[in-house]
Amino acid sequence: MGNHCCVHCGVVVALCVLSLQAVAGERVFLVPQGVDASLFPSGRTQISAAPGDQVCLDIYLNSSPANVTAAQPVVPGSGTGGTAGSLTIDCSTVFINASHPAYPPGPGDIINATRTVECPDEFAAYAVLTLDIAPMTIPAGGAYLGEVCYDLSADAAGTFAVDFVTTPGPFTTDLLDPGSQSIPSFVIDGADISTVPMPACCLPDGTCEQLTASQCAASAGVQTGQEFCGVVSCLGACCVDGVCNDPTPRAQCLVAQGVFQGEGTTCDAIVCSCVSAADCDDGNPCTTDACRDGECVNCDRHAADVNSDCVINIFDLFCVLKGFNDDFSCDQACP
Numbered sequence: 001m002g003n004h005c006c007v008h009c010g011v012v013v014a015l016c017v018l019s020l021q022a023v024a025g026e027r028v029f030l031v032p033q034g035v036d037a038s039l040f041p042s043g044r045t046q047i048s049a050a051p052g053d054q055v056c057l058d059i060y061l062n063s064s065p066a067n068v069t070a071a072q073p074v075v076p077g078s079g080t081g082g083t084a085g086s087l088t089i090d091c092s093t094v095f096i097n098a099s100h101p102a103y104p105p106g107p108g109d110i111i112n113a114t115r116t117v118e119c120p121d122e123f124a125a126y127a128v129l130t131l132d133i134a135p136m137t138i139p140a141g142g143a144y145l146g147e148v149c150y151d152l153s154a155d156a157a158g159t160f161a162v163d164f165v166t167t168p169g170p171f172t173t174d175l176l177d178p179g180s181q182s183i184p185s186f187v188i189d190g191a192d193i194s195t196v197p198m199p200a201c202c203l204p205d206g207t208c209e210q211l212t213a214s215q216c217a218a219s220a221g222v223q224t225g226q227e228f229c230g231v232v233s234c235l236g237a238c239c240v241d242g243v244c245n246d247p248t249p250r251a252q253c254l255v256a257q258g259v260f261q262g263e264g265t266t267c268d269a270i271v272c273s274c275v276s277a278a279d280c281d282d283g284n285p286c287t288t289d290a291c292r293d294g295e296c297v298n299c300d301r302h303a304a305d306v307n308s309d310c311v312i313n314i315f316d317l318f319c320v321l322k323g324f325n326d327d328f329s330c331d332q333a334c335p
Helices: 213-218 250-255 314-323
Strands: 003-008 011-016 026-032 045-048 054-063 070-072 074-076 087-095 110-117 123-130 143-152 159-162 174-176 187-189 191-194 200-202 208-210 236-240 243-248 287-292 295-300
Touching (some): 026 045, 087 110, 123 143
Parallel strands (some): 045 191
Antiparallel strands (some): 003 011, 054 143, 070 123, 087 143, 110 123, 159 191, 287 295
């Protein structure tokens, strides 16, 4: 592992060539510009855009615990993939906004710099570092490191990948620890920009993926109408035998022969309907379980409530008369 140096605004930052492997701790990732980064806690970011659109991205850093004193993310000059057309960087948008609310405050001064290198053909590099070599303070959701926009050509089709540059050299995505040494491994999550809408889809197991309408249907999923998975809950209330349970994945609810009340629902707002008293058993032998007008009623047992419907009326007398014919179906034992 050799050392390479790059100069940003007169500050020399030692950046080592490293082998990047995904491990817990530090993470560099991309999110749609202006969107809350906490909605993207892991994985690649999925974005839908129309041909001819400009797609703008914010670059973020997470570190738990805070262990980064310098960060150099490097983004490519163009996206890869797609079935037609192109996705290319707009060099005029390569920028670090020091007034951004998630810009990483720290115990010392923060210096930032951007450099476009043969843009748009190859890449653009950013550098954010503390002067006193102390760890940056990482805001909740992540620290903003810079921004960039890419242009989809008018004939663009398919999905284009935007991945951080990790090839060895002075301009490679890197992080430094308080000892000014390269952090040996950290997570790098890029973005996929698709010309086909890929909204959030709730899958039967309670997880969420951004899929096309056909992919969601083929996976027995439910389209949520939301653009990103981070803003939806795929768990919901489940009525089983008149009892509400949450949070529950849809598939698990159906296996339990329950009625799923919908993604994002909670028992606080759900009244489970019942068909018979059997749907309302609360497990307490000293309460009467009844189904009345589709709703469960669990009341303290009363000797006069012979038919156990939580109401004392003439039907209890009918139940007593049944006993003269050796029909004791109304009896319930209570210790």
